[in-house]
Amino acid sequence: MVTDRLENANLYFGLSKDIETGLRFLRTDAASELSVGKHDIAPGIFALASEYVTKSRDKCTFETHKKYIDIQLIVEGCESIDYASAMSLEEITPYDRANDCTLYDGDGSEIKLEPGSFAIFYPEDAHRPGILDGISMPVRKVVVKVKIA
Numbered sequence: 001m002v003t004d005r006l007e008n009a010n011l012y013f014g015l016s017k018d019i020e021t022g023l024r025f026l027r028t029d030a031a032s033e034l035s036v037g038k039h040d041i042a043p044g045i046f047a048l049a050s051e052y053v054t055k056s057r058d059k060c061t062f063e064t065h066k067k068y069i070d071i072q073l074i075v076e077g078c079e080s081i082d083y084a085s086a087m088s089l090e091e092i093t094p095y096d097r098a099n100d101c102t103l104y105d106g107d108g109s110e111i112k113l114e115p116g117s118f119a120i121f122y123p124e125d126a127h128r129p130g131i132l133d134g135i136s137m138p139v140r141k142v143v144v145k146v147k148i149a
Contacts, residue, residue, distance in 0.1 A: 022144035044147035077139035084108030
């Protein structure tokens with residue numbers, strides 16, 4: 001798991017060419033102006049733009065993905081995201097191939113994301129997004145999904 005500010009994204013370009021492509025896209029004005037939904041960026045890389053209201057921790061669930069790495073960028077609002085090693089959590093919903101998602105329950109560490117901050121989650125990084133940061137608020141987020149080779 002990596003978390004940082006978008007202005008430091010170049011520090012992570014060496015992780016992979018596709019992660020670099022995703023981070024470069026997130027630095028563009030086009031990323032923050034995406035309509036809600038799925039948008040192709042390059043082969044094996046797409047963005048999901050979403051808008052929602054943050055919720056209490058007990059209404060959010062840990063998830064992992066096997067096919068894609070997540071690069072999550074907050075465009076507007078603030079949220080907390082819990083993260084943990086998937087091996088330390090209890091699986092509550094087995095892997096769903098169609099949605100590339102396994103769900104878990106348990107405890108983790110908290111990070112706070114605000115506009116311009118991002119987090120990169122690998123397949124072993126369980127993450128529980130959408131948690132309110134003090135108060136519930138609307139959030140606009142872009143998640144770049146990078147296919148694992």
